[in-house]
Amino acid sequence: MxxxxxxxxxxxxxxxxxxxxxxxxxxxxxxxMMFFIDISVVVAGDHPTERTFRIGGLVVDGSVERREGSLEMSFRVTDLKCELGVRYTGVLPDLFREGQGVVAHGSMADDGVFVADKILAKHDENYMAPEVAASLAKHVEDQTASLQDGAAECGSI
Amino acid sequence: MWNFFKQLASPPHFYRLAATIIPWLAVPGLLLIAYGAYAGLFLAPEDYQQGDAYRIIYVHVPAAYLSMMAYMFMALGGAIGLVWRMKLAHAVGAAAAPLGAAFTFLALVTGSIWGRPMWGTWWEWGDPRLTSELILLFLYFGYMALRSAIDDTAKADKASAVLALVGVVNVVVVHFSVEWWSSLHQGQTLFKKGGPGMDAEMLYPLIAMIVGFTLVFGALLARRIRTEVLHRERRTRWVREMILSPAGGR
Amino acid sequence: MDAMTMGNYGVYVWSSFGLTFAVIILSDWRSRIHHNRIYRDIEVRIKALEERQ
Structure with missing residues (x-):
């Protein structure tokens, strides 16, 4: 050359x-510039209707239901103000669990449930040993409870 | 103080000084990395959520941090070179670019390897942290391409310094992306409010890795600056005298 | 053996560490070669000039 x-x-x-x-x-x-939309915004109806989008929040404790013998499942997501039902069929990331952050890609169905075609797990910025986490669990529960007590009503964004 | 910097910035002085300094950076740096890697892989406990997968943090965080640090060397070198017409400053910028590109590449790839099992994806288009780090890689490539495109060193120095300065915006975006916008990437661990969000047994190896990588980066950068200085000064008397002297100056 | 497999994450962790050290060593090795080549080029040119004089 x-x-x-x-x-x-x-x-x-x-x-x-x-x-x-x-x-x-x-x-x-x-x-x-948002990667995902908050649950409150979606519940208020302020989300794209013509195309798919992402929602982000915490998986509500005890809300995960799996259909026996298939990959179909449903759970609820919260931003500590509002809750939204999510339906999904497929493989979940290792970190997906109740009480942890999740990002779902999909769109709203007519019955008011978010139908996801992709589920991603979010993790927080804390790193600790399992034993430490266990001894902290009580404290974290209290904190979440107080967060939920102090949280604004759903509908007031 | 000013005289000290003036002397430091003189090419022959820096060329000799850097050769003395390199082992003083590299040896402690490698020792810290050896400790950090061993402790991070084998001594630190597993994470309560991520199990052993979180251990990627011990290479991912130093690489990501140096990807931005190298850029600041490049931009600062360019700024000093433009304002003070200091030859050595431009050489620092030119030397920092390939190192910065290497660490940015490592941050992207180790992050991707971490994201696959944890998040459930190798890569997500549209995530602000991921995308701005990728733009950082393209900025390094653009900087190096611009330099090699211009034969005249003085012109190449000026043009690439301008590019480096414009691109600083992106470094700011990389850093604050997880705070400004929603992202798949988690927030700051080390400098978050109320102290690092990490157990001490996990934290000490990470700090050792960050300091160790920084020292090794310093050594690698010093060696590249020497090469850059030697090439730029190839027609000067001091280089001629050094090469003809019995001791040489490799 | 547990330390190697890391609860099925071994492949991710070891490849991350391996790649990082490989890239750093490769970058250092290439910069050494580059430095030596530049030095030798200058040396050849200067010695040739010396002999002519």
């Missing part, structure tokens, strides 16, 4: 890189 061609290639690559960067930015930061 001649030096001039090398320069052309390099300039082209630079332009391409910048173009990709810019388009990725636009793609990532549209929708108010």
């Amino acid at each position: 001649k030096p001039r061609q090398q320069r052309m290639l390099a300039v082209g690559l630079a332009a391409l890189g910048i173009a990709i960067a810019a388009s990725l930015t636009l793609r990532a930061f549209k929708d108010n």
Whole structure:
């Protein structure tokens, strides 16, 4: 390759890189730059209706129901204000469990339930040994309870 | 103080000083990494939610942190080079770019390997943390492509310094993305309110890894700056004298 | 053996560590070669000039 061609290639690559960067930015930061929508917003009906979107929240304790012998399941998600039912058929990530964060991709069905085609598990920023977690569990329960007591009513976003 | 910096910034002085400093960074750095990797893999307890998968944090966090640190060296080098016309500063920027790209690549790939079993996905388009880190990689590539496209060193220094400075916005976005917007990525662990959200037995190896990686990064950066300085000064008298001297100056 | 398999996450953890160290070592190795090549080029040029004079 001649030096001039090398320069052309390099300039082209630079332009391409910048173009990709810019388009990725636009793609990532549209929708108010949110990766997922809060449950309260969805319950209030303020969500996209024409296309699929993501919701994020905590899986409500004791709400997970599985159909025997199939991958069908349903659970409820909360943002500690509102709750929303979710239906899903498929494999779950290892971290999916009650009380933990979850992100679901899909759309609202006519019966007011979110039908997910993809479930992702979110984890928090805390890391601890299982024994430590067990001794902390009591404390965390109290904290969640007080959070729920102090939480605003569903409907007031 | 000013004289100290002026002397440090003189290419022949830096070239010799860096050779002395490199082992003083590399040896403690490698020792800390050896301890951190051993303790992180074998001594630290498993996580109550993630089991052993969280151990990826011991390479993922240092790589992600250095991906931004290297960028700051690049942007700061560019700014100092533009304002003070300091030759060494531009050499620092040019030397930091390939290292930054390497650590950004590592942060992306180790994060992806971590995300597969935990989140349930290798990659999610549209996540602000993931996307801004990918843009960081493209900024490094753009910076290096721009440099190699311009033959005149002084012009290449200026153009790439401008690009590096513009791209600083993205480093800010990477850092705050998990606070500003909703993201699949969890929030800050080490610098969150009320102290690190991590048990001490897990935390100490992580700190050792971060400090160790930073020291090794310093050594790698110093070696690349020496190469850059040698190349830029190849027609100067000091390089000629150094090479003709019995001791040489490799 | 448990330390290696890591409750089925071993493959993820070990590949992350392996890749990280491989990339760092490779980057260091390449930069050494690059440095030595530049040094040798200058050396050859300067020595040739010396002999001509």
